[in-house]
Amino acid sequence: MDRSSMSDKTIEMIGVNKWFGPLHVLKDIDLTVARGEHIVLCGPSGSGKSTLIRCINHLEEIQKGAIFVNGTELGPQGNNADHIRRDVGMVFQQFNLFPHLTVLENCMLAQRRVRKTSVAEARDKAMRHLERVHIAEQAAKYPAQLSGGQQQRVAIARALCMDPQVMLFDEPTSALDPEMVKEVLDTMISLADDGITMICVTHEMGFARAVAHRVIFMDRGEIIESAAPEAFFSNPGHERTRAFLGQILNH
Amino acid sequence: MNYTFDFAPVFAAWPTLLEGIMGTLRMSSLSMVFGLGLGIIFMMMRMSGRPGLRTVAVGYIELIRNTPILVQVFFVFFGMPAIGIRLSGEQAAILAMTLNCAAYAAEIVRGGVQSIRPGQIEAGRALGMHTADIYRFIVFRPAIRAVYPALCSQFILLMLNSSLVSSVSAEELTYYAQTLDSQTFRSFEIYLTLGVIYLALSQVLSAVLSLIGRVYFSYPTK
Numbered sequence: 391m392d393r394s395s396m397s398d399k400t401i402e403m404i405g406v407n408k409w410f411g412p413l414h415v416l417k418d419i420d421l422t423v424a425r426g427e428h429i430v431l432c433g434p435s436g437s438g439k440s441t442l443i444r445c446i447n448h449l450e451e452i453q454k455g456a457i458f459v460n461g462t463e464l465g466p467q468g469n470n471a472d473h474i475r476r477d478v479g480m481v482f483q484q485f486n487l488f489p490h491l492t493v494l495e496n497c498m499l500a501q502r503r504v505r506k507t508s509v510a511e512a513r514d515k516a517m518r519h520l521e522r523v524h525i526a527e528q529a530a531k532y533p534a535q536l537s538g539g540q541q542q543r544v545a546i547a548r549a550l551c552m553d554p555q556v557m558l559f560d561e562p563t564s565a566l567d568p569e570m571v572k573e574v575l576d577t578m579i580s581l582a583d584d585g586i587t588m589i590c591v592t593h594e595m596g597f598a599r600a601v602a603h604r605v606i607f608m609d610r611g612e613i614i615e616s617a618a619p620e621a622f623f624s625n626p627g628h629e630r631t632r633a634f635l636g637q638i639l640n641h
Numbered sequence: 642m643n644y645t646f647d648f649a650p651v652f653a654a655w656p657t658l659l660e661g662i663m664g665t666l667r668m669s670s671l672s673m674v675f676g677l678g679l680g681i682i683f684m685m686m687r688m689s690g691r692p693g694l695r696t697v698a699v700g701y702i703e704l705i706r707n708t709p710i711l712v713q714v715f716f717v718f719f720g721m722p723a724i725g726i727r728l729s730g731e732q733a734a735i736l737a738m739t740l741n742c743a744a745y746a747a748e749i750v751r752g753g754v755q756s757i758r759p760g761q762i763e764a765g766r767a768l769g770m771h772t773a774d775i776y777r778f779i780v781f782r783p784a785i786r787a788v789y790p791a792l793c794s795q796f797i798l799l800m801l802n803s804s805l806v807s808s809v810s811a812e813e814l815t816y817y818a819q820t821l822d823s824q825t826f827r828s829f830e831i832y833l834t835l836g837v838i839y840l841a842l843s844q845v846l847s848a849v850l851s852l853i854g855r856v857y858f859s860y861p862t863k
Contacts, residue, residue: 479767
């Protein structure tokens with residue numbers, strides 16, 4: 391099924407349901423993300439927000455519903471998953487850099503193995519993206535020699551090396567010491583300014599205000615509210631959203 | 642005690658002993674390499690999603706780990722000719738030790754693979770890499786690193802156990818020592834020297850393996 395001709399939707403989730411055993415973690419999720427759109431996804435822990443973005447590149451299987459990325463349907467058993475993953479980059483809470491490879495090699499591996507890029511070309515592109523996240527001077531180091539913030543910027547560069555059309559961020563600053571949060575958020579803001587489509591699971595509401603076109607609040611597996619940041623923060627429509635914002639903003 | 646110690650015949654036979662040392666090193670190092678390779682295949686079968694493959698691997702590993710290595714050596718050398726597979730002593734020795742080493746290596750390496758955080762594999766998936774590439778380029782090295790000391794002990798044990806293959810006339814150190822014993826009757830001197838040589842070989846092998854480890858696993862971790 392090809393839908394790319396019909397709209398500029400990058401991601402479309404229709405009636406998505408997911409269970410972990412008896413636990414219903416995603417309930418009838420409908421979500422459409424336009425090309426170039428920046429979405430911030432928030433909600434209490436266990437609300438299903440990480441699970442939702444992990445379904446988009448099939449790190450999690452869905453049991454019901456449909457997901458389209460760039461018009462290609464991701465089947466429930468992961469048909470087209472490899473195809474879709476080429477278009478979707480992901481940044482993890484724990485960075486997940488490969489410890490036995492240098493920063494540069496981390497950025498080259500998938501280019502070489504998936505895109506079959508030549509060594510020279512892969513290196514050039516890796517260095518370009520490392521420069522973009524201001525960490526090119528650390529290219530020869532190993533992940534364990536870098537700070538958390540530096541590692542996360544490398545992880546962003548590694549994902550960008552695959553020329554993704556969409557970037558998924560799964561709580562990218564939650565594992566960082568406070569003084570390193572800003573360098574990562576600044577990197578993400580500059581990506582947003584370049585117009586890449588992104589979905590970001592985060593509680594960094596300053597970031598949401600700065601770059602989000604839409605803020606989505608989830609609770610207990612459901613999308614409760616979805617609004618532009620000004621409306622979302624100043625006048626949330628739902629009681630649960632107000633309670634949540636009260637908890638995370640009141641300190 | 643009126644026994645007179647005389648090491649002279651033992652030392653005089655040093656070219657024979659040296660040949661034995663070479664035989665021991667040749668057979669055990671080949672068995673380590675083949676055994677590790679085969680062990681990784683069994684490990685992948687053991688961890689695969691297919692129940693058939695898993696059963697075969699588990700059955701194999703249990704069979705090997707619960708029977709004496711000497712019986713395995715005898716089976717390969719004396720038993721297999723019945724089904725038309727006739728091997729020289731050295732070939733039978735290498736095959737039996739490879740099969741033995743593979744079962745232990747499979748379990749050790751499995752422990753290493755299980756120690757890899759799922760996030761590593763997810764990162765590979767998210768980058769669009771295929772499962773085989775993920776294991777080859779992302780999982781393998783840190784997994785082996787995690788269990789390298791255990792793997793080294795197993796290799797040293799294999800080298801020591803290789804003395805058993807003298808019983809099928811594989812020409813290694815113990816085989817030559819026995820020959821020397823039957824010629825000179827200097828049993829005490831011969832087997833004492835033999836023990837010292839094995840001790841030295843263990844030390845050398847241990848040093849070589851740890852050097853390999855230092856080169857191959859030189860990347861820093863927290």
